[in-house]
Amino acid sequence: MNIAVCIKQVPDTETRIKLSEDRSRVVEDDINFIMNPYDEFAVEEALKLQEKNGGEVTYISLGPDRVSSALRSALAMGGDKAIHIKTDKVPEDPQVTAQALTAVLKETSYDLVLLGKQAIDDDHAQMPSLLAEKLGWPAVTVVVKLMVENGRVKAEREIDGAHEIVESSLPAIIGTQRGLNEPRYASLKGIMRAKKIQIEERTLTLQPSSLSVAGFEFPPAKQAGKIVGKDASAVPELLRLLHEEAKVI
Amino acid sequence: MSKKAAPSFSKALFSGVVTDDLLFPYPKLSREEAENLDIMRDTFRKFADDTIDAHLIDEQARLPDKVLQGLKELGFMGMTIPEKYDGFGLSVTAYVKMLDLIAGYDAGVVLTIGAHLSIGLKALLQFGNEEQKKKYLPKLASGEMVAAYCLTEPGAGSDAAGIKTRAVRDEKQGCYILNGSKLWITNGGFADFFTVFAKEPINGPDGEVKDKISAFIVTRDMPGVSSGKAEHKMGIRGSSTAAIFFEDVKVPFENQLGEPGRGFKIAMEVLNSGRLGLAGGSLGGLKAVFKQAIAHIKQRSQFEKTLDQFEMIQEKIGQIAIDIFASESMIYMTTALLDRGDVDYSLESAMCKIRATEVTWNGVNECLQMVGGLGYMKEYPYERAVRDARINPIFEGTNEILRMFVALSGLQERGEYLRKLGKALRGPIKGFGLLTDYATSWVKERVSTDRIREVHSSLNTPKVNFEIWAKNFHFAVERALIHNGKNIIYREMIQERLADAAIDLYAMITTISRVDTLINEKGEAKCQREIRLCNAFADQAWRRVRRNLLMIDHNLDRDIKEISSFVVEEGSYPFEVQ
Numbered sequence: 097m098n099i100a101v102c103i104k105q106v107p108d109t110e111t112r113i114k115l116s117e118d119r120s121r122v123v124e125d126d127i128n129f130i131m132n133p134y135d136e137f138a139v140e141e142a143l144k145l146q147e148k149n150g151g152e153v154t155y156i157s158l159g160p161d162r163v164s165s166a167l168r169s170a171l172a173m174g175g176d177k178a179i180h181i182k183t184d185k186v187p188e189d190p191q192v193t194a195q196a197l198t199a200v201l202k203e204t205s206y207d208l209v210l211l212g213k214q215a216i217d218d219d220h221a222q223m224p225s226l227l228a229e230k231l232g233w234p235a236v237t238v239v240v241k242l243m244v245e246n247g248r249v250k251a252e253r254e255i256d257g258a259h260e261i262v263e264s265s266l267p268a269i270i271g272t273q274r275g276l277n278e279p280r281y282a283s284l285k286g287i288m289r290a291k292k293i294q295i296e297e298r299t300l301t302l303q304p305s306s307l308s309v310a311g312f313e314f315p316p317a318k319q320a321g322k323i324v325g326k327d328a329s330a331v332p333e334l335l336r337l338l339h340e341e342a343k344v345i
Numbered sequence: 346m347s348k349k350a351a352p353s354f355s356k357a358l359f360s361g362v363v364t365d366d367l368l369f370p371y372p373k374l375s376r377e378e379a380e381n382l383d384i385m386r387d388t389f390r391k392f393a394d395d396t397i398d399a400h401l402i403d404e405q406a407r408l409p410d411k412v413l414q415g416l417k418e419l420g421f422m423g424m425t426i427p428e429k430y431d432g433f434g435l436s437v438t439a440y441v442k443m444l445d446l447i448a449g450y451d452a453g454v455v456l457t458i459g460a461h462l463s464i465g466l467k468a469l470l471q472f473g474n475e476e477q478k479k480k481y482l483p484k485l486a487s488g489e490m491v492a493a494y495c496l497t498e499p500g501a502g503s504d505a506a507g508i509k510t511r512a513v514r515d516e517k518q519g520c521y522i523l524n525g526s527k528l529w530i531t532n533g534g535f536a537d538f539f540t541v542f543a544k545e546p547i548n549g550p551d552g553e554v555k556d557k558i559s560a561f562i563v564t565r566d567m568p569g570v571s572s573g574k575a576e577h578k579m580g581i582r583g584s585s586t587a588a589i590f591f592e593d594v595k596v597p598f599e600n601q602l603g604e605p606g607r608g609f610k611i612a613m614e615v616l617n618s619g620r621l622g623l624a625g626g627s628l629g630g631l632k633a634v635f636k637q638a639i640a641h642i643k644q645r646s647q648f649e650k651t652l653d654q655f656e657m658i659q660e661k662i663g664q665i666a667i668d669i670f671a672s673e674s675m676i677y678m679t680t681a682l683l684d685r686g687d688v689d690y691s692l693e694s695a696m697c698k699i700r701a702t703e704v705t706w707n708g709v710n711e712c713l714q715m716v717g718g719l720g721y722m723k724e725y726p727y728e729r730a731v732r733d734a735r736i737n738p739i740f741e742g743t744n745e746i747l748r749m750f751v752a753l754s755g756l757q758e759r760g761e762y763l764r765k766l767g768k769a770l771r772g773p774i775k776g777f778g779l780l781t782d783y784a785t786s787w788v789k790e791r792v793s794t795d796r797i798r799e800v801h802s803s804l805n806t807p808k809v810n811f812e813i814w815a816k817n818f819h820f821a822v823e824r825a826l827i828h829n830g831k832n833i834i835y836r837e838m839i840q841e842r843l844a845d846a847a848i849d850l851y852a853m854i855t856t857i858s859r860v861d862t863l864i865n866e867k868g869e870a871k872c873q874r875e876i877r878l879c880n881a882f883a884d885q886a887w888r889r890v891r892r893n894l895l896m897i898d899h900n901l902d903r904d905i906k907e908i909s910s911f912v913v914e915e916g917s918y919p920f921e922v923q
């Protein structure tokens with residue numbers, strides 16, 4: 097079974113985001129980049145499937161030079177190949193990324209494409225569906241349990257208040273959700289093994305973007321907390337404030 | 346190694362020579378290693394977030410099995426062991442950066458790793474023969490064996506040359522017979538691989554038999570090896586500290602490390618490099634608790650303002666940042682000198698250890714002060730950080746002993762050339778450090794220059810101050826030697842001032858180099874914060890240097906000594922207000 101895992105490199109969740117003066121872009125200089133956490137579930141699942149069924153695991157990532165380190169991180173966990181689609185920057189339009197990934201996915205016959213259900217930076221959550229559309233494959237996303245048997249996929253997806261169990265044919269696209277597995281740590285041996293794997297580089301002409309980011313705004317600064325009272329007598333006032341001011345209940 | 350080594354920057358400084366070419370540009374990890382380091386840090390963070398609970402470790406005074414097991418399985422016990430022996434082959438620079446990270450999670454964890462890699466197996470790595478390395482390093486890399494460094498004894502702490510443990514050749518049995526005991530050995534409770542320093546009777550060239558120190562590999566499975574109970578400690582409670590006993594232990598001849606009689610040199614060389622790990626780890630502990638303190642003061646309000654708005658709190662925050670910045674500039678310059686492999690760094694590593702451990706001690710204390718009463722409570726990490734940090738100025742050479750080492754080694758260089766004092770100075774240094782083997786003649790050959798290279802104009806004030814005080818430092822060295830002659834070896838308070846001045850000068854120049862190199866790379870506009878830190882540090886540093894140098898000639902040393910002697914004679918503080 098051949099599995100491809102699409103990986104996005106994103107800023108570490110602890111990063112303090114800085115914007116350029118005109119607020120048109122995020123300043124990348126001091127950002128610590130990591131593998132999108134949802135993609136880690138995809139990597140782990142691919143490696144588990146490989147341990148069971150054999151075959152190859154290939155990682156694909158699109159972006160500037162820096163993304164090679166996300167590929168290395170994945171290789172350090174395990175897997176066989178990595179392809180880096182080199183671009184000047186990460187496209188703002190998910191369509192553009194999907195088109196480029198599709199072109200590379202079509203080069204090889206994969207049985208399964210795994211990727212996080214969304215990336216934690218721009219939170220579009222479109223990639224599994226866009227790839228499915230472009231490849232003409234089924235997509236199952238927000239997956240928390242996955243079984244591949246006899247050429248078919250059985251997956252559990254999280255939906256509001258329940259789990260939905262879905263079956264699909266192969267090849268298929270799987271969007272992975274937290275809870276699917278516990279990603280393994282990259283051991284030092286794994287890191288060393290990864291060092292020896294050559295990352296394949298591709299340059300593609302990207303399609304023109306039909307979506308662009310007009311600007312960024314920081315969320316409003318958090319207000320200081322308010323202490324309404326110290327004992328049970330404060331409950332009515334607290335309820336009133338939560339209802340009328342905070343509008344959360 | 347020190348035979349071919351280029352002279353140390355600081356030793357040259359004692360002689361009035363500025364070898365700034367050693368320190369510019371500021372070194373940088375290769376891209377490949379930086380990438381590996383990133384992945385390794387990421388692995389460690391994930392592992393640590395899942396398994397390391399510093400509060401619990403401190404309470405239970407041991408590392409949970411899953412922590413030690415995890416460190417072994419992930420390969421952290423083999424970070425610096427060459428790939429050839431199944432390790433990861435990390436450079437010292439990258440290793441110390443790892444220790445910095447690990448220390449932020451738990452002091453006991455970092456010490457366990459450090460005692461294993463920085464000192465426990467270091468002698469094998471540096472001085473072992475191929476067979477010894479092949480036999481043990483792969484097991485040490487996987488963590489199947491954990492290492493410990495056994496020098497200290499009940500009667501020999503700072504004066505390590507005074508050890509009593511003995512190894513006597515028994516030709517009939519074909520092995521050494523080892524007897525003695527070691528005290529406070531880190532990892533002692535469970536280590537299986539011991540680097541043991543012991544005295545061995547050796548025939549001198551004149552036929553006289555003398556006890557000299559040799560180094561041996563001893564393993565726990567040898568009959569007669571045992572360890573004492575775990576010590577009950579103030580801090581670093583997750584680390585194991587225990588006495589080790591050797592009773593008629595048969596140590597095979599082939600377990601001798603390095604040449605017979607060269608053990609003291611081996612012991613000191615190991616500590617020379619080990620101290621850098623201690624320095625880096627120490628700062629890592631400070632950085633972690635600093636982060637917590639900052640989060641606290643940003644949200645704690647008093648007088649209707651958050652604490653970070655008060656000047657005396659800002660002063661603490663700013664000072665800690667300045668101190669960390671300068672200390673790490675020293676440390677990572679020195680690790681790079683070590684990685685280069687051709688520079689004598691023994692003084693510099695001692696200076697890094699002194700400065701970083703004191704900056705840490707002061708820093709954790711100030712963090713505790715900033716958060717007030719809460720800092721005193723066990724639920725919070727501050728009091729633990731203070732307890733954990735306290736060991737650092739004590740082990741791997743106390744900071745007092747290291748100051749003597751720095752000053753006397755620097756003076757030796759000068760004394761040898763200047764007044765044939767070298768010989769007098771050699772005596773005491775031999776007790777706790779290494780004499781360098783390279784000739785001093787290079788000093789004479791250098792045209793003495795008191796200028797350093799051009800640096801970016803924003804760093805001009807630090808640069809000029811460095812030049813002025815480096816020159817004054819050299820004059821002070823000359824005066825100290827001329828005024829005190831051979832007695833300089835007893836004038837510890839002068840040694841201390843010289844050492845502190847040398848430390849500040851080294852910190853200044855490495856900080857200047859770091860920021861100058863950064864400006865060259867990124868442009869001045871992007872380095873405004875670093876420029877400010879460098880200027881602030883250099884200003885504080887030259888004022889300290891000035892004070893220290895002034896006090897070499899004008900001081901209260903005699904009064905202090907007299908007061909000390911009558912208080913000691915009384916046996917307690919003898920006065921009462923009338």
Ligand SMILES: Cc1cc2nc3c(=O)[nH]c(=O)nc-3n(C[C@H](O)[C@H](O)[C@H](O)COP(=O)(O)OP(=O)(O)OC[C@H]3O[C@@H](n4cnc5c(N)ncnc54)[C@H](O)[C@@H]3O)c2cc1C
Nearest residue numbers: 494495496497502503529530531586740741742743745746
């Ligand atoms: C937790 C812990 C872990 C340790 N781990 C190890 C280990 O793994 N392996 C190992 O071999 N050792 C280890 N040690 C021992 C440690 O290295 C020694 O404690 C240290 O070298 C100091 O020796 P000492 O305690 O005997 O103090 P002493 O030598 O008795 O010194 C006491 C004080 O006198 C000062 N002093 C001594 N001589 C002079 C002088 N000439 N001038 C001025 N001041 C002087 C010292 O600086 C110190 O302040 C460990 C110690 C501890 C506490």
